[in-house]
Amino acid sequence: MYEVRFHGRGGQGAVMAAQALAEAAVIEDKYAIAFPFFGAERRGAPVLAFTRIHDQKIYSRTQVYTPDCVVVLDDTLLDTVDITHGIKENGIAVINSTKKPEEIELGRKIRTAAVEATSIALELLKAPITNTAILGAFSRATGIVGIDSVEKAIMSRFGEKLGEVAGRKNAGAARMAYDRTETGMSSGGKEHAIRKQWLPEYRELPVGGVLGARTTDAGLIGPGSFIENKTGEWATFRPVRDRNRCTMCLACWFDCPEGCIIRIDNGKDLRTDYGYCKGCGICANECPVDAITMMRL
Amino acid sequence: MKKVITGDHSVAYGAKLARAEVVAAYPITPQTLIVEHIAEFVSDGEMDAKFMPMESEHSVMSATIAAQAAGARTFTATASQGLAFMHEMLYVAAPLRLPIVMVNVNRTIAYPVGIWCEYNDSMAERDSGWLQVYIENNQEALDMVIQGYMIAEDRRVLLPVMPCMDGFVLSHTVEPVELPAQEDVDVFLPGYEPVYSLDPDNPAVAGSFMPPEYIMEMRRQTMDAVEASKKVIPEVGKKFASRFGRDYGGLVEEIGTEGADVVLMTMGTVTSTAREVIAEFRGRVGLVKLRFYRPFPSDEIRDLGSRFRAIGVFDRSLSYTGGGPVFEEVKAALYGYSDIPVINHLAGLGGRDVTAQEIRKMCELTLRAADGERVSRVNWHATRGVPV
Ligand code: SF4
Numbered sequence: 001m002y003e004v005r006f007h008g009r010g011g012q013g014a015v016m017a018a019q020a021l022a023e024a025a026v027i028e029d030k031y032a033i034a035f036p037f038f039g040a041e042r043r044g045a046p047v048l049a050f051t052r053i054h055d056q057k058i059y060s061r062t063q064v065y066t067p068d069c070v071v072v073l074d075d076t077l078l079d080t081v082d083i084t085h086g087i088k089e090n091g092i093a094v095i096n097s098t099k100k101p102e103e104i105e106l107g108r109k110i111r112t113a114a115v116e117a118t119s120i121a122l123e124l125l126k127a128p129i130t131n132t133a134i135l136g137a138f139s140r141a142t143g144i145v146g147i148d149s150v151e152k153a154i155m156s157r158f159g160e161k162l163g164e165v166a167g168r169k170n171a172g173a174a175r176m177a178y179d180r181t182e183t184g185m186s187s188g189g190k191e192h193a194i195r196k197q198w199l200p201e202y203r204e205l206p207v208g209g210v211l212g213a214r215t216t217d218a219g220l221i222g223p224g225s226f227i228e229n230k231t232g233e234w235a236t237f238r239p240v241r242d243r244n245r246c247t248m249c250l251a252c253w254f255d256c257p258e259g260c261i262i263r264i265d266n267g268k269d270l271r272t273d274y275g276y277c278k279g280c281g282i283c284a285n286e287c288p289v290d291a292i293t294m295m296r297l
Numbered sequence: 298m299k300k301v302i303t304g305d306h307s308v309a310y311g312a313k314l315a316r317a318e319v320v321a322a323y324p325i326t327p328q329t330l331i332v333e334h335i336a337e338f339v340s341d342g343e344m345d346a347k348f349m350p351m352e353s354e355h356s357v358m359s360a361t362i363a364a365q366a367a368g369a370r371t372f373t374a375t376a377s378q379g380l381a382f383m384h385e386m387l388y389v390a391a392p393l394r395l396p397i398v399m400v401n402v403n404r405t406i407a408y409p410v411g412i413w414c415e416y417n418d419s420m421a422e423r424d425s426g427w428l429q430v431y432i433e434n435n436q437e438a439l440d441m442v443i444q445g446y447m448i449a450e451d452r453r454v455l456l457p458v459m460p461c462m463d464g465f466v467l468s469h470t471v472e473p474v475e476l477p478a479q480e481d482v483d484v485f486l487p488g489y490e491p492v493y494s495l496d497p498d499n500p501a502v503a504g505s506f507m508p509p510e511y512i513m514e515m516r517r518q519t520m521d522a523v524e525a526s527k528k529v530i531p532e533v534g535k536k537f538a539s540r541f542g543r544d545y546g547g548l549v550e551e552i553g554t555e556g557a558d559v560v561l562m563t564m565g566t567v568t569s570t571a572r573e574v575i576a577e578f579r580g581r582v583g584l585v586k587l588r589f590y591r592p593f594p595s596d597e598i599r600d601l602g603s604r605f606r607a608i609g610v611f612d613r614s615l616s617y618t619g620g621g622p623v624f625e626e627v628k629a630a631l632y633g634y635s636d637i638p639v640i641n642h643l644a645g646l647g648g649r650d651v652t653a654q655e656i657r658k659m660c661e662l663t664l665r666a667a668d669g670e671r672v673s674r675v676n677w678h679a680t681r682g683v684p685v
Pocket residue numbers: 238239255256257258259260261272276277278279280281282283284
């Protein structure tokens with residue numbers, strides 16, 4: 001049995017990647033299952049997805065705890081999550097990164113494949129959606145599924161959803177990533193500030209689970225805890241507003257789904273709180289005078 | 298003061314005497330009179346409460362939860378489809394630990410459409426975390442609204458309580474009811490002191506999303522509260538009895554069980570008729586009134602299992618397991634403790650009158666089972682085409 005854990009963020013398509021990988025394995029006459037684990041369902045929150053591949057029918061329905069491979073769609077996750085956690089001794093990490101494997105610092109020194117999936121996606125798909133490109137890298141680095149099967153699986157899953165042209169472009173992204181993947185050893189020893197979780201015993205839970213703001217050994221919880229929990233730290237793009245063009249029509253302020261555009265100076269000016277900006281680009285899209293440009297980070 | 302009033306009227310007096318502060322409601326037969334009487338009390342200035350006529354029962358329970366969470370003592374009432382429409386909100390109230398009191402006037406749940414008494418409305422909510430007590434007469438209806446708050450608001454419990462009352466047989470039947478004096482009720486049931494209350498100046502998250510890491514613990518918290526109520530219910534009953542002179546027993550009440558061979562377990566108004574019928578059996582049949590269905594009195598039932606040679610169980614609802622829900626739970630409670638015969642008596646579904654003749658038959662069948670005769674485990678009483 002071969003087990004894969006995908007690390008991504010909500011909206012990046014980790015779940016679709018896990019499913020397409022399962023389909024590629026099935027194309028090669030194997031048995032496979034793929035499933036998501038969602039935390040809070042919102043764009044930008046860390047997301048896990050899993051794929052299991054085997055020669056025979058798979059019965060295990062638990063999450064994957066000791067993966068043979070971890071796939072990382074977003075290297076901003078490397079700072080907060082130890083993606084090597086539980087990985088088998090001879091396991092491999094497949095990471096979307098602009099760095100060479102040797103330059104990537106992980107919790108442990110392990111076999112690592114790196115590919116610039118975001119650049120490939122921007123070039124071919126015009127969007128930083130890296131879930132198809134990364135599968136090409138997976139195929140190259142592990143040989144568990146062939147690139148032809150990956151392309152077929154992408155055509156089938158993505159083509160069905162987005163149309164044939166988009167399906168072919170996504171398959172092309174996988175092929176390009178396959179060609180550009182570099183494999184080596186990561187460096188190890190990266191320290192992760194272990195994000196503690198508040199896990200009280202049942203008698204310590206407040207009555208009715210009704211929670212006021214409080215500080216625990218896991219930090220702030222309850223109302224106001226997002227003061228510490230910066231949800232914008234994963235953004236690929238950042239909106240930059242040209243003050244000279246801006247007419248202060250407030251369309252961006254109204255439409256930002258994160259509420260992170262703030263009126264300042266008695267409503268005469270705007271400020272974007274990048275701590276919570278996801279870089280979704282809605283503000284730039286909605287601005288009637290094109291005063292906002294999205295800058296690649 | 299003694300008044301000759303319906304069960305619905307009696308319940309309305311209970312809510313008034315308990316000084317419920319917010320009453321959100323939606324009328325449904327046979328609960329309608331409760332809501333009408335409370336509306337009258339409020340508009341006549343006799344009851345100092347916010348009365349909120351709502352657009353649906355779902356909204357009723359939502360508003361009640363919100364008002365209780367904001368720190369008010371709330372009351373409401375419903376029946377049948379109305380209770381079913383609240384279903385999802387009932388599951389919010391209990392784990393949020395809100396001591397709401399809501400009377401359910403038992404009415405069959407469609408289909409077939411009917412307005413008469415059956416327990417398939419309230420028993421379908423047995424896993425919601427609400428405590429349920431089944432009422433025998435109009436006096437007990439009033440008294441259990443008041444005791445309901447005492448039980449619900451006890452810091453060891455903090456759970457919503459649902460007194461369940463037979464539609465029409467009580468709701469629309471007049472009989473004498475002793476109205477306690479307001480001063481006495483005020484001493485027995487002081488003002489509501491919430492454990493938490495929502496306050497914009499002191500924000501808290503209530504009723505929120507929780508990932509799997511917390512839900513086992515949350516369920517366990519609610520389970521402990523239900524267990525704790527087993528101790529609180531008899532305590533409150535004793536306290537009430539010493540102030541008002543009426544003692545209903547704890548989770549169950551035993552009637553003429555001393556020296557009996559078998560017992561018949563009944564609920565609601567059928568208990569009253571059965572009190573007269575068992576006298577004919579000259580001590581061989583005792584009566585057990587199952588008052589609380591939640592918490593389920595497993596210990597009391599095990600005790601019955603060790604003292605009697607058979608238990609007959611009346612059910613006014615069907616589980617489609619073949620028998621009724623009370624029958625299934627009595628057997629489950631006895632499992633591993635006793636292997637005496639447990640005989641199910643289904644009767645009165647859809648509000649069909651449960652006659653003395655049927656109750657007599659229940660007693661006889663239970664006795665025959667105790668004497669070693671092969672008796673059907675589930676008996677459909679007075680059902681055309683089904684031999685008993
Ligand atoms: S990109 Fe614009 S709309 Fe999107 S989160 Fe950032 S500020 Fe808001």
